[in-house]
Amino acid sequence: xxxxxxxxxxxxxxxKCVQACTSVNRLDPEIPDPTTEADGLSGRRWxxxxxxxxxxxxxxxxxxHCLHPGCVSACLVGAMTQSPQGPVxxxxxxxxxxxxxxxxxxxxxxxxxxxxxxxxIQKCNLCAERNAQDKKCACVEACTHGALQQGERGEMLAKAxxxxxxxPGQYLDHVYGERELGGTSVLYLSDTPLxxxxxxxxxxxxxxxPEITWPVINKTPAVALTALGLLVGTxxxxxxxxKLAEKEESRSGENNQPDKGPGR
Amino acid sequence: xxxxxxVKEFLWLVSMFGLVALVLRTFLGxxxxxxxxxxxxxxxxxxxxMVAGVALAAGGFTLAGAVYVLHxxxxxxxxxxxxxxxxxxxxxxxFSLMWDIGLPYRIWHPILPSMWNPHSFxxxxxxxxxxxxxxxxxxxSAALAEKSPWRKVSRFLHRxxxxxxxxxxxxxxxxxxxxxxxxxxxxxRLHPLWYTGNWIPFQFFVSAVGGxxxxxxxxxxxxxxxxxxxxxxxxxxxxxxxxxFFLVLFLLLRLGEITADRKWAVVFSGQWESRVFGVELxxxxxxxxxxxxxxxxxxxxxxxxxxxxxxxxxxVMQRIDTGITGFVRWLDTPYFPSLTEFAFSLGVYxxxxxxxxxxxxxxxxxxxxxxxxEEKIVGDFTRLWWDVVNSVPARISLLVVLAIPLAVLxxxxxxxxxxxxxxxxxxAPTGADPTRSxxxxxxxxxxxAVLFAHKQHQESLGGAxxxxxxxxxxxxxxxxxxxxxxxxxxxxxxxxxxxxxxEQALAGNKACAQCHNLSIPESRDNSKxxxxxxxxxxxxxxxxxxxxxxxxxxxxKAAMHxxxxxxxxxxxxxxxxxxxxxxxxxxx
Numbered sequence: 001x002x003x004x005x006x007x008x009x010x011x012x013x014x015x016k017c018v019q020a021c022t023s024v025n026r027l028d029p030e031i032p033d034p035t036t037e038a039d040g041l042s043g044r045r046w047x048x049x050x051x052x053x054x055x056x057x058x059x060x061x062x063x064x065h066c067l068h069p070g071c072v073s074a075c076l077v078g079a080m081t082q083s084p085q086g087p088v089x090x091x092x093x094x095x096x097x098x099x100x101x102x103x104x105x106x107x108x109x110x111x112x113x114x115x116x117x118x119x120x121i122q123k124c125n126l127c128a129e130r131n132a133q134d135k136k137c138a139c140v141e142a143c144t145h146g147a148l149q150q151g152e153r154g155e156m157l158a159k160a161x162x163x164x165x166x167x168p169g170q171y172l173d174h175v176y177g178e179r180e181l182g183g184t185s186v187l188y189l190s191d192t193p194l195x196x197x198x199x200x201x202x203x204x205x206x207x208x209x210p211e212i213t214w215p216v217i218n219k220t221p222a223v224a225l226t227a228l229g230l231l232v233g234t235x236x237x238x239x240x241x242x243k244l245a246e247k248e249e250s251r252s253g254e255n256n257q258p259d260k261g262p263g264r
Numbered sequence: 265x266x267x268x269x270x271v272k273e274f275l276w277l278v279s280m281f282g283l284v285a286l287v288l289r290t291f292l293g294x295x296x297x298x299x300x301x302x303x304x305x306x307x308x309x310x311x312x313x314m315v316a317g318v319a320l321a322a323g324g325f326t327l328a329g330a331v332y333v334l335h336x337x338x339x340x341x342x343x344x345x346x347x348x349x350x351x352x353x354x355x356x357x358x359f360s361l362m363w364d365i366g367l368p369y370r371i372w373h374p375i376l377p378s379m380w381n382p383h384s385f386x387x388x389x390x391x392x393x394x395x396x397x398x399x400x401x402x403x404x405s406a407a408l409a410e411k412s413p414w415r416k417v418s419r420f421l422h423r424x425x426x427x428x429x430x431x432x433x434x435x436x437x438x439x440x441x442x443x444x445x446x447x448x449x450x451x452x453r454l455h456p457l458w459y460t461g462n463w464i465p466f467q468f469f470v471s472a473v474g475g476x477x478x479x480x481x482x483x484x485x486x487x488x489x490x491x492x493x494x495x496x497x498x499x500x501x502x503x504x505x506x507x508x509f510f511l512v513l514f515l516l517l518r519l520g521e522i523t524a525d526r527k528w529a530v531v532f533s534g535q536w537e538s539r540v541f542g543v544e545l546x547x548x549x550x551x552x553x554x555x556x557x558x559x560x561x562x563x564x565x566x567x568x569x570x571x572x573x574x575x576x577x578x579x580v581m582q583r584i585d586t587g588i589t590g591f592v593r594w595l596d597t598p599y600f601p602s603l604t605e606f607a608f609s610l611g612v613y614x615x616x617x618x619x620x621x622x623x624x625x626x627x628x629x630x631x632x633x634x635x636x637x638e639e640k641i642v643g644d645f646t647r648l649w650w651d652v653v654n655s656v657p658a659r660i661s662l663l664v665v666l667a668i669p670l671a672v673l674x675x676x677x678x679x680x681x682x683x684x685x686x687x688x689x690x691x692a693p694t695g696a697d698p699t700r701s702x703x704x705x706x707x708x709x710x711x712x713a714v715l716f717a718h719k720q721h722q723e724s725l726g727g728a729x730x731x732x733x734x735x736x737x738x739x740x741x742x743x744x745x746x747x748x749x750x751x752x753x754x755x756x757x758x759x760x761x762x763x764x765x766x767e768q769a770l771a772g773n774k775a776c777a778q779c780h781n782l783s784i785p786e787s788r789d790n791s792k793x794x795x796x797x798x799x800x801x802x803x804x805x806x807x808x809x810x811x812x813x814x815x816x817x818x819x820x821k822a823a824m825h826x827x828x829x830x831x832x833x834x835x836x837x838x839x840x841x842x843x844x845x846x847x848x849x850x851x852x
Contacts, residue, residue, distance in 0.1 A: 012847050015708075015821075019755050038596050042302065051712070056848070070449055076387035077379040096373045097366020099305040100386050104449035111302045112366070114295025119366040201452020209449050210383065216445055216462060217385055220438060227437045231430045235333045242335065 001086045001185070003153035004126070004137060005160055006060050008190035009170060011147040013049050013058035020142030021047045024127070039199075043113035046124040047139060052197055057190065059197045060139070060148070063088060063109045063124035064177060065185035070209025074104030079121075086153065086185040087126035095121060106181055106209055107199045126185065153185060160189050176200075182208030268490050269656050272621065275614040276660050280667035282611010285604045289363055297604040304591060304599040308609050311587030313360030315443050316580045317353050317613075318393065319468075322476025324350020324400055325429075325436040327503070332429040341496045342503065344407050345487065346480045348629045351400040352616040353479075358397060360612050385445045392439030399432040408627050437469065444468025447586055456530050457541045458590035463521040470517060471548065474510030475579030477503050478552065482572035483620070485565055487630050490621075501562050504571060508556040511575060515549045537593065544585055548578025607671065705747075707820040708754040714850045734827060740798050747824070750817035760817045761794075 018040075021027070028044045039061050040048025047062040069088045071080045079094035080101055090110075097119060102110045113119035127137040135141070140148040149156065160175045176188035180200050188194055195202075204212075289297040300307045327346035330336045362368045373379050374390040381387050406421035408414075421428075444464040451459055460467060481500050488495035522528055531538050552575035561567030592598050601609075623629045701720075706713035725733060738745040750760040770778055779792040818826065829845065836844030843849060 013851070014847070022755065073381075073383040074386065074449055076381055076384045076390055077373045077376075078381040079379075094373060094379050095367065096370035098361075098364075098386065099366070100384070100446070100449075102302065102305040103446075106449075106452050108303065108453075112294075112305060114300065114302075115293065116295075117291060117293040119293060119295075199452075204451050212451065213385065213445070213448050214383065216448060216465065217383065217388065217442075220388060220442075223441075224434055224438055227434045228430065231329070231333055231433055235426065235430065238333075238335050 001084075001153045002126075002131060002150060003086065003156045003185045003187055004140060005149045005151075005156040005187045005189065007147050007149075007163070008052075008057050008059055008188065008192070008194065010145050011049070011058045011060065012145055013051065014145070015049050016142045016144065017060060017139035017148065018045065018047055018049060020138040021045075021124075024130070024138035025125075027122075039108075041109065041111050043111050043115070043119070043122045045111075046122060050197060052192055052194070055192050057192050059188070059190075059194055061109075061198075062139075062186060063126070064107060064181070064198075065124075065126050066181050066208060067183040067185065068181075068208035068210050070104040070106055071101035071110060073210040073213060074100045076100065083128055085128065085131065087128040087131075088123075089125050089128060090121055090123060092120045097121075104209055106201050106204055153187075156187055160187060163189060179206045182206065182211065268621070269659075271490060272618065272656075273660060273663055275617045275621075277663050277667050278607075278614035279611045279618065280664050281607040281671040282609075282614065284668055284671035285608035285611060286363060288604060289608065290368075294364075294366060297602065299599055299602045299605065301595075301597070301599065303595050303597075304588075306587060307599060308588075308601040308605045309360050309364035311584050312580065312609050313612055314357045314364065315446075315587055316583040317357035317360065318443060319440065319472040319475055319579055319583055320479045320576060321350040321353020321357070322436065322440060322472040323478075323480035324353075324403075324476070325396070325433045326473050326477050327480060328403070328429040329433050330506075332426050333433070338502060339499050342480055342484060342499055344404075344629050345484050347400055347403045347407070348620060348623055349480055349483050351397070351404045352620055354393060354397040354400060355619075356612050356616045357393065360609070363608065385442045385448070388442045389439050389446065392435045392442070396432055396435040396439065399428055399435065403428055403432070404629075407629060408623075410628060440472040441465030441469040443472075444586070450591075453591055453594040454586070455537050455590040455593055456525075456527055457537055458586040460518075460521045461525065463517060463525075464586075467514060467517050467521070470510055471514045471579055471582060474507045474514055475548070475575055477507035477510070478572040478575040478579075481507070482569055482576060484630075485569045485572070487624060488565070491624070491630075493630070495565055497563070497565065497568075500568055504556045504562065504568055507575065508553045511549045511553055515545065518545070535593075537589070540585060540589055544578060544581045546578075547574050548582055549575075552578070705824065707748070707824060716850075748820060751820040751823040752817075754820045756819050757816045757822075758819075 022045065025046060027046065040050055041061055047060060049058050050061055051058055065086055065088050067086075069080065069082055072082050072088060074080075075095075076098065077094045077096055079091045079096075080088060081091065082088050097112075099112060099121075101121060102108070102112065110121050110123045112121060127135070127139075130137065136150050137148075140150045149159070151159070157175060157178060160178075164171045164173055164175075171189055171191055172193065176190065176194050176198065177184035177186055181204065188198070285297065294300060298307055298309075323346045327339055327343050330339050331343050362371045365371065374387060375394075402421060403425065406418055406425060409418035409421065442465065444467060447454055447459065447464060448461070451461075481503050484500060485495055487493065522531060531541065552571040555561045555567055555571035555574070558567070561571070588599065701718060703716040703718045704713035705716050721734075722728075722730060735745070737750075739749060750758070752758050766779070767773075767775055776782060781790045817823070828850070832849075833845040836842050
C-alpha cells in the first residue's frame with residue numbers, strides 16, 4: 001500500500017508534475033484545455049496546481065485515492081476498483097457513462113470527456129502500471145523541489161509527523177488525508193489550512209462515503225422479504241376471508257332462504 | 265374529435281424537436297448538446313426524465329396492489345390505465361437514461377454478472393427498474409393480447425397476474441426508495457434541505473406513491489375529456505383521497521426529519537433555497553390536499569384534475585430540487601439546462617403521450633373507442649391545400665416535416681457548432697497595452713500573468729536596436745511578431761511552418777519539387793531553407809541565406825524560461841542581485 005506525500009511548503013507551483021503526468025499518461029496537452037474547471041482538472045488533466053486563495057502557497061489537485069472510495073461503491077458496473085496497493089483504478093471497458101462516480105466522489109475529482117461523442121471518465125491512477133514496474137509516480141519523479149515523496153503509506157505518515165515534530169512552527173500539526181474521508185493514499189502537509197482548496201466536505205470529515213451508504217443498502221434483502229411477506233400475507237388473508245364469507249353466504253342461503261328480503 | 269387531433273399535432277411537434285435533439289446528442293456528444301459540467305454531471309435528463317419519470321409512473325404498482333392484493337374492486341376500471349401509465353413512465357425513464365449515459369450501446373452492462381456491484385444504489389435501481397419494466401409490460405400485454413389469436417396468451421397472463429403484481433410491488437418498494445438513496449453519497453454538496461440522510465428512502469417512496477396515484481387520476485380525466493367519455497368519478501375520488509393520505513404522510517416525514525435533524529434554522533434562514541422548498545411543499549402537498557379535502561372540489565372533474573396536476577408538478581419539483589437545485593449553491597457556475605436538453609426531455613414525454621393515445625384508441629386500455637370513417641374531401645387542384653389542412657395524417661406529416669428543420673434552426677446557435685468552449689482556445693496568451701510599456705504574459709491562460717516591463721527592458725538594453733535580442737524571428741511580412749504566435753502551446757513544441765499553405769500558394773501537387781529535393785527521402789534537410797525565399801521579409805532578424813532553421817517552435821513555457829531566466833541568471837550574478845533569478849520575482 002503505497003502513498004504520495006505532498007509538502008505544500010516546498011512546492012513553487014512550477015507545474016512540472018502536471019507536464020510529466022500529461023505526457024506519461026498520453027493526455028492531450030493542449031492549453032488552455034477548454035473543458036477545465038476552476039480547479040484545473042478536466043478530461044485531459046489528471047492533476048493540476050492551484051493557488052491557495054490569497055496566499056503564496058500551491059496545492060496539487062489529483063485523485064486522493066481514498067482507502068474506502070465512494071466512487072468504487074457507487075459504480076453500478078464495477079468499472080471503478082481499488083487495487084490492493086492502494087490506487088483506485090478505472091476500467092473504461094466496463095464504464096457505461098452514467099457519471100454516478102462524479103456525484104459520489106466527496107471531493108469532486110473524476111472528470112468527463114464532455115467534448116467527445118464517445119466519452120470516458122478521466123482521473124489519476126496513481127501510476128499503478130509504473131509502480132508495478134518499480135518506478136515512482138510520474139509527478140513524484142518530475143518534482144525537482146522535493147515537494148512530492150512516495151513510499152509505503154505507514155512510512156509516509158511517520159515521515160510527515162517527524163517533519164512536523166522536527167520543524168516546529170513550519171507546519172500545521174495535521175496531515176491531511178490521514179483520517180479525512182476515512183483515510184487517503186495522497187497525504188498533504190501544509191502551513192495553511194487546505195480544507196477549502198481540497199474541497200473536503202465540512203460534514204463528512206472523517207467518514208467515508210461507503211460508511212454512509214452500506215448500512216442503508218444492506219437492508220435491501222430484508223426490505224424485499226418483508227414487503228413480499230406482507231403482500232402475500234395480506235392477499236392470502238383477504239382472499240381466505242372472502243372465500244369463507246362466500247361459503248357462509250351460500251350455506252346460510254341454503255338454510256335460511258326466507259330470511260333474505262325479497263329483491264335484496 | 266377535433267381536440268384529439270390538436271393534441272396529437274402538438275405532441276408530434278414536440279417529439280420531433282426531441283428527435284432532432286437526440287440526433288444531435290448522438291453525433292456531437294453530451295458536451296455539445298447539454299449544459300452539463302464536471303461539477304454538475306447530472307442534469308435534466310437524469311432527474312426530470314429518469315428519476316421523476318419513474319416517480320410519476322408509481323400509480324401502476326399502487327393501483328395493482330389496491331385491486332389484486334387488497335381486493336378493492338371499486339378501482340378495477342383504473343387498473344389498465346394505471347399499468348399503461350406505469351409502462352410508459354418507465355419507458356420514458358429507460359429511453360432517456362439510454363441517451364443520457366455517455367455510451368448508450370452499453371446500457372445492458374449491469375446485466376452481466378461480471379460487472380455486478382451490490383454496493384451501488386444505482387445497481388439496485390437499474391435491476392429493479394429493468395425487472396419492473398418487464399413486469400409492467402407483461403401486465404399490459406394481458407390487456408393488449410385479448411384479441412385473437414393471442415387470447416390463450418392473455419388467459420395465461422391473467423392467471424399469473426397476482427404473483428406478477430406482488431413481484432412488481434416488491435420491486436417498486438425497493439427502487440422508489442433507492443432512487444432517493446442515490447443522493448446519500450453527496451452530503452457535502454447537496455443542500456441540507458434536500459440531503460435528508462436516512463429519511464430520504466422513505467420520503468421518496470411515500471411521495472412516489474402519492475404522486476403516482478395523482479398521475480393516474482389526471483390521465484384518466486384527460487382521457488375522458490379528450491374522447492368525450494364519462495370518467496369514473498367515484499373511483500377517482502377514492503384514489504385522490506388515498507393519494508392525499510400519502511402526501512400528508514410525506515409532509516409528516518419531512519417535518520419529522522427537519523425537527524429530528526434540527527434543520528428549522530435552515531428552513532427559516534432566508535436563503536433562496538428555503539423559498540424554493542416552501543413552494544415545493546405548497547405544490548406537492550398543501551394545495552392538492554386542501555383541494556381534495558373540499559367535497560365540492562373533489563366531486564368535480566375539474567377540481568380533481570387541478571389537485572392532480574398540482575401534486576404531479578410538486579412531485580417533479582421535489583425530484584428536481586433534490587437532484588439539481590440542491591447542488592447549485594455548491595457550483596461555481598450555476599447549471600441551467602440547454603435548449604437541446606429541454607427539447608429532448610419534453611420530446612420523450614410527448615412521444616410517450618402519443619403511444620398512450622395510440623393504446624387508448626386501438627386497444628382496450630381505457631375502454632374501446634370506435635372510430636367513424638374519416639370523411640374524405642376530394643377537391644380539385646385549387647383545393648389541394650385544403651385537403652392537406654383537413655386530413656389528419658397529412659397535417660401530421662406536414663408538421664413533422666416542418667418541425668425538423670425548425671428544430672435544427674432553433675438549436676443551431678448552440679449545439680450544431682460542436683462543443684462551445686473550444687472556440688475560445690485560440691485567444692492570445694499575452695495582452696499588450698497600446699503603449700507596450702507592460703505586457704501581461706499569461707501563457708497557460710489561467711488568468712494569472714507575469715507582468716513584463718517591456719519598455720523598461722527595451723530602454724535598458726539599448727533602445728530600438730536591441731529588439732532582435734529577444735524578437736529573434738518574425739513571420740513573413742510581419743515586422744514584429746509576438747512570442748505566442750509561434751510558441752502557441754504552453755507545454756508542447758509546435759510546428760510553425762504551414763505546409764499546406766505553401767503547397768496551395770505555390771502550385772498544389774506540382775509544387776513539391778520547388779522546395780524538396782525529390783531524390784532524397786522526406787526530411788527537413790532535403791527542403792529549401794526558408795530564407796531562400798523569405799530573406800527579405802523575415803522581420804527584424806533576417807536569417808542568413810542558406811541557413812536551415814528548426815521549424816519546431818518550443819512550447820511557450822520553455823521558450824519564455826530559456827529567454828528570460830537565462831538572462832536573469834546571468835545579469836543577476838553580474839549585478840550582484842541573485843534574487844533577480846528567483847521564480848517568485850516574476851511569478852507573483
